[in-house]
Amino acid sequence: MSISKDVLPGDAIHRGPPVTVNRYGPAKRINHWITATCLILLLLSGLALFHPSLFFLTGLFGGGQNTRMLHPWIGVVLFVSFFILFAQLWRASLPNRVDVQWVSQINDVVAGHEEKLPEIGKYNAGQKFIFWGMAFFIIVLIGSGLMIWDQYFGESTPILLRRIAVLVHSVSAVLIIMLFILHVYAAIWTRGTLSAMTRGTVTGGWAWRHHRKWLKELAGRGRIDPAE
Amino acid sequence: MMDSPRTAVSNPPVQPMETNLTPRDLVRRSATAELPPPERQLTPVAKLIDVSKCIGCKACQSACVEWNDTHPEIEENVGVYDNPHDLTENMFTLMRFTEWINPENDNLEWLIRKDGCMHCADPGCLKACPAPGAIVQYSNGIVDFIHENCIGCGYCVKGCPFNIPRISKVDHRAYKCTLCSDRVAVGQGPACAKACPTQAIVFGTKEDMKSHAEERITDLKSRGYENAGLYDPPGVGGTHVMYVLHHADKPHIYANLPDDPKISGIVQAWKGVTKYVGLAAMGVAAAGAVLHGIFGKANKVQPEDEENAEKLVDAAEGRKEDA
Numbered sequence: 279m280s281i282s283k284d285v286l287p288g289d290a291i292h293r294g295p296p297v298t299v300n301r302y303g304p305a306k307r308i309n310h311w312i313t314a315t316c317l318i319l320l321l322l323s324g325l326a327l328f329h330p331s332l333f334f335l336t337g338l339f340g341g342g343q344n345t346r347m348l349h350p351w352i353g354v355v356l357f358v359s360f361f362i363l364f365a366q367l368w369r370a371s372l373p374n375r376v377d378v379q380w381v382s383q384i385n386d387v388v389a390g391h392e393e394k395l396p397e398i399g400k401y402n403a404g405q406k407f408i409f410w411g412m413a414f415f416i417i418v419l420i421g422s423g424l425m426i427w428d429q430y431f432g433e434s435t436p437i438l439l440r441r442i443a444v445l446v447h448s449v450s451a452v453l454i455i456m457l458f459i460l461h462v463y464a465a466i467w468t469r470g471t472l473s474a475m476t477r478g479t480v481t482g483g484w485a486w487r488h489h490r491k492w493l494k495e496l497a498g499r500g501r502i503d504p505a506e
Numbered sequence: 507m508m509d510s511p512r513t514a515v516s517n518p519p520v521q522p523m524e525t526n527l528t529p530r531d532l533v534r535r536s537a538t539a540e541l542p543p544p545e546r547q548l549t550p551v552a553k554l555i556d557v558s559k560c561i562g563c564k565a566c567q568s569a570c571v572e573w574n575d576t577h578p579e580i581e582e583n584v585g586v587y588d589n590p591h592d593l594t595e596n597m598f599t600l601m602r603f604t605e606w607i608n609p610e611n612d613n614l615e616w617l618i619r620k621d622g623c624m625h626c627a628d629p630g631c632l633k634a635c636p637a638p639g640a641i642v643q644y645s646n647g648i649v650d651f652i653h654e655n656c657i658g659c660g661y662c663v664k665g666c667p668f669n670i671p672r673i674s675k676v677d678h679r680a681y682k683c684t685l686c687s688d689r690v691a692v693g694q695g696p697a698c699a700k701a702c703p704t705q706a707i708v709f710g711t712k713e714d715m716k717s718h719a720e721e722r723i724t725d726l727k728s729r730g731y732e733n734a735g736l737y738d739p740p741g742v743g744g745t746h747v748m749y750v751l752h753h754a755d756k757p758h759i760y761a762n763l764p765d766d767p768k769i770s771g772i773v774q775a776w777k778g779v780t781k782y783v784g785l786a787a788m789g790v791a792a793a794g795a796v797l798h799g800i801f802g803k804a805n806k807v808q809p810e811d812e813e814n815a816e817k818l819v820d821a822a823e824g825r826k827e828d829a
Binding site: 291293294295296297326327328329330331333336341342343345346347390392426428429432437438440441442444445448449451452455456459460462463466467468469470481482483484485486487493494497498500502 | 537538539636637638655656657658659660661663664669673675678770772773775776780781784785787788791792795798799802803804805806807808809811812813814815816818819821822823
């Protein structure tokens with residue numbers, strides 16, 4: 279069998295019963311939660327400086343001066359941790375033909391008619407969209423953010439570029455927050471998903487329902503722990 | 507209407523005076539939506555800088571440093587008159603020297619412009635500032651930084667059409683000319699105007715300064731400077747620091763004084779549509795997600811999904827054992 283992009287190292291079926299499937303190992307989960315924590319802190323500190331009605335959020339970080347000082351450093355941590363996660367997951371997020379089919383049937387996705395959809399590998403097109411969207415906006419945000427990091431880079435770019443950077447930074451921030459809302463919402467709406475990022479496993483039924491091609495490949499390649 | 511000081515040259519009042527620049531004299535306050543209107547109106551003031559009378563002595567810089575008790579760094583002489591090399595958080599005003607050859611008569615003209623905050627009627631710094639009350643505008647026109655509220659983000663630098671504010675690397679707060687608000691508040695003119703030996707810098711009400719400028723412009727025109735004029739740029743609503751320029755048709759020759767300064771359209775978009783549409787979009791998305799999460803039908807794994815998974819794994823396991 280050819281090596282599939284859909285199976286990542288560490289993915290495996292536990293015989294059970296009940297059947298569970300390893301979806302994310304400890305390294306990926308730790309990275310994910312570091313990234314998530316940073317994103318939430320960036321969201322709070324960034325929104326504090328985005329709109330006056332949210333300036334009170336600076337109180338969470340010890341005042342305006344500390345918020346201004348901390349925000350860029352949290353951004354650096356997020357950038358590093360996200361791109362380690364990126365290196366771990368990108369292979370399974372490459373687009374393929376099934377994604378086109380999935381997008382064309384987005385109505386069935388939203389209505390929950392998964393039986394009408396083609397079998398999905400480790401990620402569906404929506405998850406891939408979130409993945410690449412996050413990667414894109416994080417690059418844009420760190421790039422524009424460095425240009426407006428006044429403490430260290432205040433003078434290193436011309437004023438026109440800094441003005442563009444601050445506009446791009448705020449627009450990208452709004453869009454990545456929308457992406458973040460979509461990501462959290464989808465993880466909760468699709469019941470049984472959260473355990474993939476907490477315990478690292480999903481139930482066999484979850485994998486069968488949402489990522490059948492992935493489950494079948496794992497089974498087909500004998501990635502099954504011995505029965506207990 | 508409460509009067510403002512009308513000159514910088516008179517001796518200071520000998521009677522103690524109460525400051526007249528108080529929080530109730532504010533017409534604008536950064537990042538503050540609902541500011542109560544001021545209870546009284548102060549006479550608008552202005553500083554008028556007549557570049558044709560300036561001899562480049564830098565007494566204004568010395569007076570500024572003295573009054574504001576700043577300590578600009580001692581720098582290297584690099585062969586130009588500008589000293590220090592630029593405005594800094596410790597140097598709120600700077601004489602900028604330009605050697606300009608007039609193309610009409612091939613004369614070398616030595617242009618000296620005292621640079622510093624222009625105290626715009628429509629201040630870009632204040633528009634950009636995210637910290638409530640860090641930048642204020644008084645009813646007499648003075649735009650002032652309230653350092654205890656400043657967070658050092660540098661947004662004012664991006665908002666300013668004249669490249670004036672500087673952020674201190676020591677206390678991470680923004681600094682610029684205050685138009686000596688602490689002197690004006692007690693009936694005195696700015697230190698630079700007080701010190702100027704040729705009265706190239708004068709101070710008074712904006713109205714008086716405009717009529718004084720008219721006299722100067724008439725004089726300059728009679729001496730052959732037919733393009734002499736007042737620099738009070740309408741793009742920023744006029745300024746409370748104005749110049750008399752002998753070549754008012756080309757302000758840029760005076761060390762890049764902007765010809766038509768206005769708050770950058772990028773800054774307007776950032777502080778306008780982005781701020782409001784962005785907040786609304788995020789709010790709607792979050793509220794929509796929460797509401798649908800509560801009232802919508804979740805996508806749940808069914809018992810038959812679990813059974814199918816069991817069967818699949820059993821079959822695969824069977825194959826594995828057979829092999």
